[in-house]
Amino acid sequence: MTKVLMKGNEALGEAAIRANCRNYFAYPITPQTEIAEYMVRRLPEVGGHFVQAESELGAVNMVYGAAAVGERVFTSSSSPGVALMSEAISYLAGSQLPAVLINIVRGGPGLGGILPAQSDYFMATKAGGHGDFRLLVLAPAGVQEAADLVMDAFDLADKYRNPVMIIGDGMIGQMMEPVEFREYNTPEGIDRSYANTGAKDRPPTIVKSLFLDPQQLENNNLELLAKYRLMEQHEIRFEEYAVTDKMDVLVVSYGMMARICKTAIDELNQEGHRVGIVRPITLFPFPSSAIYKAAARARKVIAIEMSTGQMVEDVRLAVRGRRAVQFYGRTGGIVPTPAEIRQQLLKLIK
Amino acid sequence: MLIQSVFAGFGGQGILRAGQIIAYAGMAGNLYVSWLPSYGPEMRGGTANVAVVLADEPVASPVVSTPSVVIAMNRPSLEKFAPMMQTGGKLIINSSLIDIVSERDDLIQYQIRANDIAQELGNPRAANMVILGVFQAVTGIIPDETVEEHIRQSFAAKPQFIELNIACFRHGKNSISQSGINA
Amino acid sequence: MELAFKISTAMKDVPTHYCPGCTHGVVHRMVAEVLEELNIRERTVGVAPVGCAVLIYNYLNNDFMEAPHGRAPALATGAKRARPDLILYTYQGDGDLASIGFNEIFHAANRGEKITVIFINNGIYGMTGGQMAPTTLPEQVTTTSPDGRDVSQTGFPVAVSEALATQATPGFIVRCSVHDGLHQIQTKKLIRRAFQNQVDNRCFSLVEILSTCPTNWGLTPQQSLEHIRDNTLQHYKLGILKSPEEV
Ligand SMILES: Cc1ncc(C[n+]2csc(CCOP(=O)(O)OP(=O)(O)O)c2C)c(N)n1
């Protein structure tokens, strides 16, 4: 396979096609509309289906429909649009349907702005809709990783019959980096017995999340919970960089923000300091024990985000009081620069 | 090796394309590259800039806060980015449109009349290629042929412009020894 | 000397962010003049859309609230029901009103909410950079219909005003255009009637205005006006589609 230079948004779409997804429904919103603009050209070439929905409500419920008939499907949007999808995302989880959702986050709340942010961490990992459910959340830190994770996302969605969210920010959507699409084969033996494919020679299948009998609803929720526990056992992903014994500071940061931190960390370590970083790749399930262990090897711990402080809560839970967890963040679409991060880290080192 | 560059100018000056050509050429030259444009409401009729990083190790931050090379196609770009540059950084100034230089004495500054040169060679819109030539001359980490190859590819849809753009690129590349100030 | 022209006091004296040749600004001025002429500016509340006109509150001199994309008629409903003495108007694009917000506009109209709706139909999503709108003309090229709108896949242009006019609830529903001086004069009169209806506590009023988006149509300002005259008008008939007098 050859390397190509691609915009993140386009690579996300291309990766979905290569993961044999042929269905995409969406509504325009900056900074990810390029995904739709790419798919509208690319999908017909491979016999796929795209509809520009009348709204995100329409788009995500089209996803629900395609998932219910057992087809691979995804949608993409940005913060306010994803918020609007929340109800149907809960239905997807409740009725145990696989689907991939991409959120290219912009600053909020409300209409907010269109520049990069990480202020949807809560929405993605905790509050993306009503009821007892979780999404598996993947946070790439570059165009190559975004493409890889999209392919994984479809497999994970099928494996757990649960919606998977890819969360990036406007930077990842707009930037170009080299990407090499790996060979992809759909795993064999995906169980589609849940799907509405026509009740020929079998009893009808019902895709639903209504359980009026409380015992049945609790059973369903416990079934979901069991899946989330399995994800915690098998799917946690993270990257450690410059994590050593006796670190001055351990940084926890995800997505593009983590890469900005790395530049600052490289500079500081060249000057003889010891700074390391744990970068969660899965935001749910969260790499708590890796962070706990790394924190024990550092004098200080800091979470760095493009928000006023969201993931930091999970970092504090992970560290379990063993270290005080500091926080640094910028918000509203302001992207902290490597120089700014370096200064913050120097303050902690002193 | 790490080049953290910013290409900046008005929307429509071909700044994003110039950056893209370098990113493609860098990739073809087996470097790690990233190309991160500014986007947002200021794009409409306003300024445009793109951070291009070239490195021999994976690119950490694609966000450039202390550029080592800046291309300033217009005055607002010079005023914005020159103060952020690293000591010893290389500042390439389109002196067709900018009648000042940076006050900093710790930079190497190159003035080039990019629009005029492009005009003389056939079309002022190719000023971005003149400037790209200077970039190539002052960085020199990608072979000339590779950059030229990607200029050709970039204009593949409009082949009638290829020769002009190559000529502008070469002119820019060959002209810097006379135009570098306090070099 | 006789004063020939003065900027409405309902308009702020600031440059707008609209592209050259965009008719959003023309309609803003008409609304401002009507608010001044009817002497209602001080009790008028506007609801801004999500679209290029989201910054309308920077240009008109009345109170404003900003709605989520498409929901302006619901905000206006809530405000008007809570404070019937206020004059409520929404100002919405065709993505906002005819796509994501169709539900809200349909039910506000059908409930006969006594609000005024200014509906800018430029046949495209301006703010997000030129995607297809429900109102996009057949064969029209947009970034999400790169080969031209294919009506077999995406349907025909949505005629919102006709759809609303078919409902039994009385209302004032008109379509007009701003592509030349004569039509602008006509449009201004209809906007005035739409506000007068509310002042008289009469009915729901909606003024659909055929408008330009030179930037995303890829035309010059002049060509854009001609495009309305020569093409848009083939698909959208001007006139009063419904008026309270009929009922
Ligand atoms: C929930 C949600 N979805 C999508 C968007 C992105 N968005 C902003 S403006 C717009 C469409 C604007 O088009 P239109 O209403 O036709 O107005 P115009 O810009 O053409 O005046 C969209 C889709 C958003 N802000 N919120």
Ligand code: SF4
């Ligand atoms: S993009 Fe279109 S609608 Fe928006 S301001 Fe420009 S011309 Fe007007």
